[in-house]
Amino acid sequence: MTAYQDTSGRLLAERYRLVSELGRGGMGTVWRAVDEILGRPVAVKELRFAAGMDEDERRRLIARTLTEAKAIARVRHTAAITVYDVVEEDDRPWIVMELVESRSLSEVIATDGVLPPKRAAEIGLELLAVLSQAHRSGILHRDVKPSNVLIGHDGRVVLTDFGIARVEGDPSVTSTGMLVGAPSYISPERARGRIPGAPSDLWSLGATLYAMVEGRPPYDKGSALSTLTAVMTEELTPPANGGPLVPVIAGLLRKDPQERFDENTARHLLLQVLNQDDSSPQPAQPPAPSAAQQAAGPSARPPFGAAPATAADGPAYPGGARPRDPFPAPGPAPRPRSQSATAAMPMPGTGFEPLPTTESVTVLGTRSGRRAARLLVALLVLLVVAGGGVWVAMAQQDKPNTPLPGYERVAMPGGATIEIPQGWTLTRLSAEHWRYRGPSGYLDVAWTGTPGSSAVAALRTEESRTAASYPHYHRVDLQKVGYRGWDAADWEWTYTGGDGSALRSLDRGFATDGHHGYTIDWTSAAAGWGGARNHELMNAFFSSFQPAT
Structure with a gap:
């Protein structure tokens, strides 16, 4: 075919239907497309060869395209495009990506x-x-x-x-001395x-x-x-x-x-x-450099894992780190403000680090002392074992502002606060969606000023929109729960992470009044879900939460 022949309507690999052109550069075109097997929109990057291009230049561009796909696939982060597939047709690669x-x-x-x-x-x-x-x-x-x-x-x-x-x-692309x-x-x-x-x-x-x-x-x-x-x-x-x-x-x-x-x-x-x-x-x-940094010199870099949390730390919401309405009214998603787009929404299970099943923690007093401290601020109302899993519903604590030993009170979106273990790190994914990360997992908190009328209906709507995007998704529970007299619901599910590990999430959505809706979403390794540390963390999150006043 000619270099710039219209290929809209074409079916790639008997799966990806090209719909319309999103953008064009000197060496390729990005298409809006539909994955006809999964029924989801995708972006497809087509490599194009200029007329008269010699074989060596064609090989170089193919190598560059494959290098791009490999690079994106290695960067597991919600601020990087997720590559779904690479298709070879017409002796050239086509990259299938998420659509943003x-x-x-x-x-x-x-x-x-x-x-x-x-x-x-x-x-x-x-x-x-x-x-x-x-x-x-x-x-x-x-x-x-x-x-x-x-x-x-x-x-x-x-x-x-x-x-x-x-x-x-x-080694697929060698340097040619060209400054690009x-x-x-x-x-x-x-x-x-x-x-x-x-x-x-x-x-x-x-x-x-x-x-x-x-x-x-x-x-x-x-x-x-x-x-x-x-x-x-x-x-x-x-x-x-x-x-x-x-x-x-x-x-x-x-x-x-x-x-x-x-x-x-x-x-x-x-x-x-x-x-x-x-x-x-x-x-x-x-910040003042540490002694180690001074000794290492100005070009010293932190070791892997020493940096604060990033948006790659885990998909606490369906669709990855997408800032989600924490308590949306049931109904269709709002239309975008414009039609411009170029590849992207993250596929859960591909944009985060594997979660450990155990955690190394600093001991603060005796185990019984820590447990007693928890009982001062929280009451365990219900512990249900279902399908091999555990979910916890917390009643309102007697002293919500009493600090938990080893914890600190931190800000949440919408003016709320919550207690988290000391040393956890924060990433603001948007003004309404923040993420805290610790060794055991990821806590996402989000806020909306326009909550819907039913928490359980909102979570069911969210599940119907997004569950199919979770590899091996399995719902554990989705039901209304008692939470301090507020309209609240829990959605709990399991899925397979990008590294093959089993993960589990609990998303509590609730509205404290007609102008403040929140979600508290905890994701950790499924293997440790029923352990004492996981129970302690969830108890702390739900019992210490304080809405905006």
Whole structure:
């Protein structure tokens, strides 16, 4: 067929029906499609060959496409596209991915204007999290820029186009000496032809943050050569609209990669911006380096697992880390604001780390003392063993604000608070959806100002929408429960994680009044679900929750 023949309506691999074109680049087209076996929408990336392209160039583009698929598959994070399948037809690969209804960040900036520093920090944290996950997996993205960032209509942030990523240990693509990527977002060391590392992606993140608040990249001289020269030689002009983001942007755009902020420092500063009181004008400050970091030098990186939680930490909601209405009114999902889209919604079981079945904890007093402390603040009302599983319904505690030993009270969306074990880490997936992570599992909390009229009906609707996306989904229970006199329901289910492990989730949805609806969703290894530690955690979550007042 010709290079740009319309292929809408085509059926790939007797399964994927191409519907309409979503976007086109120099080497391919992204299609909206339907998986006719599972009945779900997908995105399909088609590799196209220009007329007259020689065989060597064709092989190189095929290798690049396969490298992209491998890179995406290795980055298990909700801010990265999930690859469902790779189909070979017409002697070339077609990548089948999740579909995200979205606009690119560059389109958002061009249409809506520059972003306030806090929103830029939120997006920056998600990009930093997926880049950290990629770097730990031996992958450099090498093309971080606003046009490769999707902002979903549900608020999800997605980093796309791993097409020029370098995958450690993958010999399928060799270096040709060609500098690929957008000149305005290429780091100085790459512009000089040096071998890049993780700091190179962090430079691109800094340039993307700069563009979010200024509407343009930090260096743009109109031509590739002059722009690259400026990247290598010119001093940075601080962003006029950066506010508290200026220190982190300046630190990420340091020309020497050895002096550039590392992932931990950037994360710390972005969190400071996010948590900063709007009335406080004081700029964020980087954390003091530890003795180990000082000894290791400025390029030291944290070990795997030492970084704060990311959105890859686990799918507490159906559809992965998608910010879900925690207590939706039954009925069809709202239509997106626009029809622009490019691949994505995460497939549960593919976007998180495997969960351990045991946990190493610091002993705080005797076991009986800890148990007695729990009894001071919570009453176990019902313990039901059904189908090999356990679910717990908690009554209102006598002293909800009494701290639990070894726990700390933390914020939840919508002005609520909850007690979690000390040292757990937080990722804000959206303004209404936060995630706390600990060694035993993942706690997602979400809020809505427009709860529906029935918690159990809302959870049944959510199950019907999303259960099919869970590998080996099995409902344990879904029923109305007694919870402090509020309209509440529990949805409990099991499924198989991406690594083959059995996982179990309990999602409690409830409304405290007509303007505050919440979900508390706990996911952990199924093997340890009936253990004392899991019971303790769920008791603590449900008994210590306090709604906004």
